[in-house]
């Protein structure tokens with residue numbers, strides 16, 4: 001449909017980037033990116049009449065179309081490096097697409113597929129992307145790629161490990177000189193944060209972090225940082241938990257990355273920890289979760305550790321107000337197996353426990369609205385944690401008693 005619409009409007013449309021790469025690799029990818037030769041804005045707006053929600057960015061001539069089923073598609077106007085006159089002379093067909101593709105990071109991401117009428121399905125590969133896919137290598141399109149955008153070093157590492165590719169020799173050389181030349185230090189904290197988050201959220205984050213350490217990327221980003229075997233051990237454990245008990249853990253969404261950040265900072269001096277957190281512009285709650293993780297590991301070990309038996313109640317009420325990611329970090333960072341086991345018990349089971357009866361049930365049972373109800377529910381929760389009640393009837397009996 002997208003192609004037919006473009007055809008009707010005499011525009012040329014292409015699917016580009018990660019979607020094409022993954023299609024050729026036989027991998028699923030839900031992110032459809034379309035590039036239009038001509039003006040994407042009128043194309044995007046035309047979908048409003050079909051019941052789609054659309055949003056456009058006038059200045060960049062880009063936008064998104066959200067189809068009624070919820071599927072979202074990004075549409076951009078093929079961009080040229082240099083200034084384009086508003087009434088440019090008609091260009092050679094394909095010229096602006098080629099420029100658009102040339103601005104991209106790696107050859108495997110620089111391919112397009114036409115979705116117009118007769119040329120539907122034609123692969124456009126100006127820079128040898130398909131050959132590099134076959135060779136399973138990541139290669140930049142030109143030597144200034146990392147100068148243009150140093151986040152590509154981090155993107156490259158993420159992609160390399162996700163796809164199981166290698167960097168081509170010249171690309172490795174350019175990465176090393178980008179790091180040595182201090183290009184990563186020029187990036188804004190927000191951009192670094194976004195890339196780190198994506199790396200830590202990868203299924204196999206540990207090998208990426210390991211390679212980042214070997215390349216000296218963390219030192220380049222955060223001067224003075226100290227990443228030692230302890231940090232790496234914590235990161236390995238975090239990855240292990242997320243792989244093995246992911247479905248039993250509370251849903252932390254993308255906040256999980258904060259536990260990895262704390263792990264990376266685990267062995268550094270306090271001023272480095274603070275400077276890093278400052279640089280990344282964390283939100284207040286995120287910042288507090290990381291600081292608490294780093295500062296209160298000892299407190300947590302004292303509260304739930306030791307050879308004495310700790311009741312479920314005790315564990316629950318110590319961890320109840322702790323952000324899940326902070327608790328997850330402690331479980332990975334402690335060297336005391338009892339502490340680890342008890343925190344994981346909370347994260348996999350105890351945190352889910354709550355009374356069956358709810359406030360309005362108690363009102364129906366004749367209790368007055370107000371603080372008393374909160375108190376009863378709290379006591380019921382404690383009784384449940386002690387294993388004294390199981391069913392709803394147990395709870396009612398317990399209250400009457």
Ligand code: CTP
Pocket residue numbers: 016017018019031033103104105106109110149151152155
């Ligand atoms: N791109 C780039 N330089 C960047 C970021 C993105 O050249 N710093 C290009 C890449 O060629 C990429 C395209 O923009 O294919 C779209 O970016 P994005 O959606 O972030 O990447 P995907 O390749 O779809 O990767 P992922 O699967 O990780 O989302």
